[in-house]
Amino acid sequence: MRQFLAFIKKEFYHISRDRWTVIILLVMPIVMLVLFGYAITTEVRNTVVGVYDPSRDGDTRGIVDKLMASPYFKEARYLSSPDEIEDAFKGGGLGLVLVFSERFAENMARTGEAEILIVADGSDPNTARTLVSYATNIMASYAADEAASVPYRIVPQIKLLYNPQMRGAYNFVPGVMGMILILICAMMTSISIAREKEKGTMEVLLVSPMRPILILLAKVVPFFAISLVNLATILLLSVFLLKVPIAGSLFWLIVVSLEYIFLALALGLLISTVANTQAAALLISGMAFMMPIVLLSGMMFPVENMPLFLRIISGAIPARWYILAVRKIMIEGLGFPSIARELAILGGMTLLVLAAGLKNFKIRLE
Amino acid sequence: MLKYLLEKEFKQLFRNKFLPRMIILFPSIVLLILPLAANFDVKDVRVSIVDGDRSSYSRRLAGKLASSGYFRLAAASESYEKALESVEQDRADIVLEIPEGFERRLSVEGEAPLMISANTVNGVKGGLGSAYLTTVVNDFAAEARGEWLQSPGRLAAPAFQIIPLYRYNPRLEYPIYMVPALMVMLLAMLCGFLPALNIVGEKESGTIEQMNVTPVRRFPFILSKLIPYWVVGFIVLTIAFLVAFLVYGLVPKGSLLTIYLFASIFSLAFSGFGLVISNYAKSIQQAMFMMFFFVITFILMSGLYTPVASMPDWAQALSHLSPLRYLIQVMRFVYLKGSSVGDLLAPLAALCCFALFFNGWAVLSYRKKS
Numbered sequence: 001m002r003q004f005l006a007f008i009k010k011e012f013y014h015i016s017r018d019r020w021t022v023i024i025l026l027v028m029p030i031v032m033l034v035l036f037g038y039a040i041t042t043e044v045r046n047t048v049v050g051v052y053d054p055s056r057d058g059d060t061r062g063i064v065d066k067l068m069a070s071p072y073f074k075e076a077r078y079l080s081s082p083d084e085i086e087d088a089f090k091g092g093g094l095g096l097v098l099v100f101s102e103r104f105a106e107n108m109a110r111t112g113e114a115e116i117l118i119v120a121d122g123s124d125p126n127t128a129r130t131l132v133s134y135a136t137n138i139m140a141s142y143a144a145d146e147a148a149s150v151p152y153r154i155v156p157q158i159k160l161l162y163n164p165q166m167r168g169a170y171n172f173v174p175g176v177m178g179m180i181l182i183l184i185c186a187m188m189t190s191i192s193i194a195r196e197k198e199k200g201t202m203e204v205l206l207v208s209p210m211r212p213i214l215i216l217l218a219k220v221v222p223f224f225a226i227s228l229v230n231l232a233t234i235l236l237l238s239v240f241l242l243k244v245p246i247a248g249s250l251f252w253l254i255v256v257s258l259e260y261i262f263l264a265l266a267l268g269l270l271i272s273t274v275a276n277t278q279a280a281a282l283l284i285s286g287m288a289f290m291m292p293i294v295l296l297s298g299m300m301f302p303v304e305n306m307p308l309f310l311r312i313i314s315g316a317i318p319a320r321w322y323i324l325a326v327r328k329i330m331i332e333g334l335g336f337p338s339i340a341r342e343l344a345i346l347g348g349m350t351l352l353v354l355a356a357g358l359k360n361f362k363i364r365l366e
Numbered sequence: 367m368l369k370y371l372l373e374k375e376f377k378q379l380f381r382n383k384f385l386p387r388m389i390i391l392f393p394s395i396v397l398l399i400l401p402l403a404a405n406f407d408v409k410d411v412r413v414s415i416v417d418g419d420r421s422s423y424s425r426r427l428a429g430k431l432a433s434s435g436y437f438r439l440a441a442a443s444e445s446y447e448k449a450l451e452s453v454e455q456d457r458a459d460i461v462l463e464i465p466e467g468f469e470r471r472l473s474v475e476g477e478a479p480l481m482i483s484a485n486t487v488n489g490v491k492g493g494l495g496s497a498y499l500t501t502v503v504n505d506f507a508a509e510a511r512g513e514w515l516q517s518p519g520r521l522a523a524p525a526f527q528i529i530p531l532y533r534y535n536p537r538l539e540y541p542i543y544m545v546p547a548l549m550v551m552l553l554a555m556l557c558g559f560l561p562a563l564n565i566v567g568e569k570e571s572g573t574i575e576q577m578n579v580t581p582v583r584r585f586p587f588i589l590s591k592l593i594p595y596w597v598v599g600f601i602v603l604t605i606a607f608l609v610a611f612l613v614y615g616l617v618p619k620g621s622l623l624t625i626y627l628f629a630s631i632f633s634l635a636f637s638g639f640g641l642v643i644s645n646y647a648k649s650i651q652q653a654m655f656m657m658f659f660f661v662i663t664f665i666l667m668s669g670l671y672t673p674v675a676s677m678p679d680w681a682q683a684l685s686h687l688s689p690l691r692y693l694i695q696v697m698r699f700v701y702l703k704g705s706s707v708g709d710l711l712a713p714l715a716a717l718c719c720f721a722l723f724f725n726g727w728a729v730l731s732y733r734k735k736s
Contacts, residue, residue, distance in 0.1 A: 046675075115529060127676075133501050136530070153476060156481075157480065157482065158496050161450075161483050161484060294397075297478075305407055307402055332454060
């Protein structure tokens with residue numbers, strides 16, 4: 001046991017004396033969380049709207065005013081001819097252009113043939129769709145107000161569940177957790193073992209009286225500690241800075257996170273049994289873990305939009321299940337029964353990875 | 367001198383069994399798979415309807431939802447609680463509750479409420495889904511009103527028509543938007559990571575000592591490290607164009623030359639950045655971590671996945687520090703809107719500044735003395 005502790009101490013020195021790596025390991029989660037929490041939103045706000053309005057009557061002005069009163073739109077820039085639309089879009093800055101038909105108020109009252117053309121910059125399909133549907137709804141409510149004496153008004157009451165302010169952070173915090181923990185546990189563990197192999201110091205360690213498996217375990221301990229620190233930082237930051245509450249039980253959140261950390265460490269060990277150089281360890285963990293996590297785990301892109309074969313691959317990615325579980329506990333505030341499936345899957349994966357890692361583990365260096 | 371150094375670098379690059387394959391395969395695979403995954407399209411929003419009214423109106427509304435193309439009806443639930451459960455179990459995204467007496471109140475009192483509860487953990491889906499749903503409900507109300515007005519003795523109500531029109535991407539397809547921007551990410555990854563590995567790799571294997579005792583000056587030395595990756599940038603871009611054309615049928619509206627011009631400045635700038643990192647890092651591990659950190663930050667700030675316009679002001683200001691932002695803007699403008707160099711002078715100037723800044727820094731921070 002004393003030997004083991006001495007080894008752990010050695011590993012801690014290894015990390016703590018590499019100043020840059022420590023800084024990055026501890027600061028990266030913070031920066032990413034702040035970036036994701038504040039900067040990365042898909043919310044559409046403050047759009048500048050171009051208006052071409054040949055009528056300039058009470059109704060067209062009323063509609064533009066009503067649009068500007070909403071938080072989605074900021075400024076109406078009047079265009080003097082329809083030819084300017086193209087230039088306005090190319091210069092960027094405009095999200096929508098409204099084109100009113102001539103004699104708008106008159107037609108609106110009498111024939112009902114007044115027209116509004118909403119021209120959206122469709123480059124980004126989502127923003128375009130969102131803007132058009134917001135504008136359409138606001139205009140429809142203007143029309144309904146004007147026709148107040150007419151029956152058949154449906155008043156939709158919209159309730160946004162779990163994330164009423166529609167903050168991107170609610171979606172991203174679980175994703176960042178899934179990514180950081182894998183990055184630190186799997187990638188760092190595998191690289192640090194591969195480095196000993198590459199530098200030849202592994203040989204020295206293996207001829208020591210310490211049992212080989214304990215050498216590896218000692219390697220894992222500091223990263224386990226760092227990932228606990230990171231987990232705590234992420235949770236504290238997201239609750240106090242990003243104001244993402246932990247709606248469900250903290251206990252189960254920690255349980256599922258620990259399970260995920262174990263799985264990630266096991267993955268790191270598995271990689272290190274395969275990779276003999278740092279570059280190889282890096283590429284395997286980078287290509288096989290980081291990319292799929294960012295892309296396929298549902299952290300950024302909804303899994304249900306993917307074609308079937310990608311959804312199948314996504315099922316094999318641990319982060320996907322972890323993120324799902326964290327979302328359920330943290331954001332939706334659900335209890336143990338709803339994450340039982342995720343816990344079981346993560347547990348199964350851990351056993352599988354550990355078994356594979358131990359089977360591959362060799363004491364001899366060839 | 368430079369000629370021999372370049373010969374060395376190219377030989378080193380092509381005799382590596384791994385790198386040339388990666389330069390060819392990585393862009394192809396990323397461009398084949400990523401656009402399929404990076405799909406924010408909101409369709410097939412699953413609606414669970416709680417129909418407390420069971421009238422002809424509520425059934426018509428349900429029919430209208432199903433035929434609108436955006437929604438899929440999930441299993442109907444008897445109560446709001448049951449419907450909420452299906453949201454929790456991820457079998458529905460939105461609950462539409464039609465209260466009892468909906469039809470009666472609509473036709474007698476002229477006004478009826480309707481409850482929409484959307485799961486907004488995924489803000490885009492929840493927000494857009496509830497906005498679509500509101501649109502469909504408004505349409506339905508207008509239809510009902512139209513029928514009522516057609517009955518004899520009614521005056522026409524004031525009304526207007528709204529016609530949406532999407533410029534540049536009329537069918538609102540996602541790949542046209544994502545693929546050009548993903549090319550930039552590819553360029554950044556290959557032209558950033560490979561040079562970052564280069565000098566630090568020489569440090570780890572000890573060959574940098576040999577370079578340091580030669581009369582090679584630091585400017586040609588850095589230049590010889592830079593040029594191979596600049597060439598790699600061109601290869602990557604060309605492969606990306608081919609994949610975009612062959613697989614997604616995408617051809618830029620503007621000129622390919624414009625893109626090559628901007629991309630060549632960008633890859634110069636980003637390789638310079640990789641070299642700066644590699645000058646400071648002591649081990650491959652450090653270099654990779656720093657690079658990883660910066661590349662992720664640059665990508666997140668660049669507007670690749672989320673529009674820059676929806677960031678808060680301070681983040682928008684910061685996003686100007688990401689070289690990716692400019693090239694992504696250029697790529698999308700040239701591909702979708704056919705902009706020419708004349709329209710894009712501001713990003714051109716910005717990218718040139720980045721190229722000068724990073725490469726100047728790389729030259730200055732390279733020290734032969736340890």
